[in-house]
Amino acid sequence: MSAEPADAPPLGGPLAIIAGGGDYPPLLARLATGRGHAVFVAGLEGAADPDAFAPSDIQMFRLGQLGRLLEVLRRREISDLVLLGSLPRPSFSGLRPEASTLKYLPHFARAFKGGDDHLLRGVVDFFEAQGFRVHGPAAIAPELTAQAGALGRRTATTEQKALIQRGFSLLSALSPFDVGQAAILADHRIIAIEAAEGTDAMIARVAGMVSSGRLKIAKGDGVLVKAPKLGQDLRVDMPAIGPRTLERIEDAGLSGIGLRAGQVLVGDGAALAALADRQNIFIEGVP
Amino acid sequence: MSAEPADAPPLGGPLAIIAGGGDYPPLLARLATGRGHAVFVAGLEGAADPDAFAPSDIQMFRLGQLGRLLEVLRRREISDLVLLGSLPRPSFSGLRPEASTLKYLPHFARAFKGGDDHLLRGVVDFFEAQGFRVHGPAAIAPELTAQAGALGRRTATTEQKALIQRGFSLLSALSPFDVGQAAILADHRIIAIEAAEGTDAMIARVAGMVSSGRLKIAKGDGVLVKAPKLGQDLRVDMPAIGPRTLERIEDAGLSGIGLRAGQVLVGDGAALAALADRQNIFIEGVP
Numbered sequence: 001m002s003a004e005p006a007d008a009p010p011l012g013g014p015l016a017i018i019a020g021g022g023d024y025p026p027l028l029a030r031l032a033t034g035r036g037h038a039v040f041v042a043g044l045e046g047a048a049d050p051d052a053f054a055p056s057d058i059q060m061f062r063l064g065q066l067g068r069l070l071e072v073l074r075r076r077e078i079s080d081l082v083l084l085g086s087l088p089r090p091s092f093s094g095l096r097p098e099a100s101t102l103k104y105l106p107h108f109a110r111a112f113k114g115g116d117d118h119l120l121r122g123v124v125d126f127f128e129a130q131g132f133r134v135h136g137p138a139a140i141a142p143e144l145t146a147q148a149g150a151l152g153r154r155t156a157t158t159e160q161k162a163l164i165q166r167g168f169s170l171l172s173a174l175s176p177f178d179v180g181q182a183a184i185l186a187d188h189r190i191i192a193i194e195a196a197e198g199t200d201a202m203i204a205r206v207a208g209m210v211s212s213g214r215l216k217i218a219k220g221d222g223v224l225v226k227a228p229k230l231g232q233d234l235r236v237d238m239p240a241i242g243p244r245t246l247e248r249i250e251d252a253g254l255s256g257i258g259l260r261a262g263q264v265l266v267g268d269g270a271a272l273a274a275l276a277d278r279q280n281i282f283i284e285g286v287p
Numbered sequence: 288m289s290a291e292p293a294d295a296p297p298l299g300g301p302l303a304i305i306a307g308g309g310d311y312p313p314l315l316a317r318l319a320t321g322r323g324h325a326v327f328v329a330g331l332e333g334a335a336d337p338d339a340f341a342p343s344d345i346q347m348f349r350l351g352q353l354g355r356l357l358e359v360l361r362r363r364e365i366s367d368l369v370l371l372g373s374l375p376r377p378s379f380s381g382l383r384p385e386a387s388t389l390k391y392l393p394h395f396a397r398a399f400k401g402g403d404d405h406l407l408r409g410v411v412d413f414f415e416a417q418g419f420r421v422h423g424p425a426a427i428a429p430e431l432t433a434q435a436g437a438l439g440r441r442t443a444t445t446e447q448k449a450l451i452q453r454g455f456s457l458l459s460a461l462s463p464f465d466v467g468q469a470a471i472l473a474d475h476r477i478i479a480i481e482a483a484e485g486t487d488a489m490i491a492r493v494a495g496m497v498s499s500g501r502l503k504i505a506k507g508d509g510v511l512v513k514a515p516k517l518g519q520d521l522r523v524d525m526p527a528i529g530p531r532t533l534e535r536i537e538d539a540g541l542s543g544i545g546l547r548a549g550q551v552l553v554g555d556g557a558a559l560a561a562l563a564d565r566q567n568i569f570i571e572g573v574p
Contacts (some may be wrong), residue, residue, distance in 0.1 A: 166464075173460045177453075179477035190466035193480040196502055197492060205484060205492070215483055 014038035020085025021047035031141035067100025136235035146285035152273035164258030167225030175230035207251035217253035227260035240265035256282030301325035307372025308334035318428035354387025423522035433572035439560035451545030454512030462517035494538035504540035514547035527552035543569030
């Protein structure tokens with residue numbers, strides 16, 4: 001687990017958000033600004049939409065402009081940053097390194113060789129070696145994650161909480177194998193375990209078994225659990241749920257979602273809570 | 288794991304096969320007869336096809352005729368039996384207990400309350416309490432399972448064997464959660480873990496990810512592993528593969544199948560080996 005505290009850390013100056021695509025980077029920019037931080041957005045071309053960040057201070061960079069990015073951050077006396085959002089599909093023109101970036105290439109060549117996790121770790125190491133502090137989005141704005149307790153009106157029952165804990169134990173047992181961010185349990189049985197297919201496909205699979213009559217889940221018996229792997233670097237790689245996760249929850253006969261409190265992103269929590277209330281399911285952060 | 292030895296045990300007299308549906312019971316009857324055992328088949332009505340057992344000695348029973356079955360076994364001085372095959376869908380007429388069966392009902396009522404595993408265990412306990420020895424089919428005819436080594440012409444490479452061992456470790460880690468008889472690994476990653484959907488559906492899922500381009504599996508990198516859960520009673524509940532398992536193996540980009548040697552049924556091994564050879568995949572029993 002990350003050593004990040006649940007409350008926002010004191011920052012040494014402005015906060016830079018190195019922003020990829022998706023809803024999370026602009027949301028974090030708004031939340032951090034609301035918490036009184038001076039925010040500078042370094043948007044990645046081909047991924048971040050500059051308009052989504054208004055009125056934040058934003059500048060766009062190609063992936064090959066790492067040297068220029070470092071110069072800009074230093075000129076602005078920024079030492080705290082968050083890396084957030086989906087990366088652009090690399091294109092040759094986007095990657096074409098500027099002269100000021102060339103000297104950093106050996107570091108990234110090494111990081112690339114180790115695969116995805118290794119690459120993320122390498123990016124964090126790189127910025128740290130350059131003297132920056134890398135924070136997780138949840139350390140800056142804890143409300144981006146499910147906190148302990150119910151997100152909406154419905155809460156998990158004692159039995160459902162026990163099932164969620166059993167799911168957490170299962171996911172922990174899978175961590176040494178670098179797999180298992182989510183599972184579906186019902187009536188004390190493990191119904192589905194997520195691997196390469198992703199959470200949405202796993203939920204759809206259970207919905208398919210339920211609709212074909214192959215699987216029966218009694219009302220109130222089924223839960224989806226989601227938690228980070230042990231040792232997962234929550235600064236740059238945090239599990240997340242969103243409106244799409246809820247789309248097929250009812251079809252799968254599930255009564256709710258149990259999330260490791262403070263360690264799973266929910267994005268706009270109020271909007272997700274409203275959606276959960278409409279579907280009459282619980283979304284519960286469980287310590 | 289079962290304490291059954293790999294070689295056929297000496298029997299105290301004729302062997303009774305309490306036979307449900309499917310290919311395994313007639314196959315075992317032939318193999319046991321070929322090994323010199325006197326075989327008596329007690330076929331379950333609605334599941335076993337009496338013609339498939341010719342020329343074995345067979346008598347059919349309804350589920351409600353347990354008392355009569357015990358009488359017949361004792362009259363024939365049978366003390367060794369195997370329970371094998373799929374059970375008939377219970378019908379009221381099939382279950383209608385005869386007078387000689389009524390006294391055993393409380394035992395089965397208790398077993399039913401605990402769910403599937405508990406029921407199997409209860410059936411074994413019942414026959415043992417009545418003085419019978421219950422054997423696994425593989426104890427009578429070890430060739431029904433994948434023995435150590437390759438089943439067909441192709442063998443797993445050292446790398447593939449290491450991946451199979453990693454898969455076995457994963458399945459062992461899942462055993463305390465009473466889940467996980469199979470998984471798919473590729474390139475050191477866990478691609479899919481079987482839960483309620485079954486092995487065939489798991490393979491189809493990976494085939495779907497491969498055909499959609501969502502997942503790339505390099506040639507030679509992907510393996511299916513299958514093994515019993517720790518503590519699974521191999522006498523009445525052994526994992527199995529068959530021709531259907533091989534149907535989508537190629538679509539899923541897999542180069543072969545690793546099975547826990549002696550603990551996974553392969554049925555007619557020669558036929559399965561021929562099929563594997565045609566597909567140019569390995570089926571390897573790994574200790």
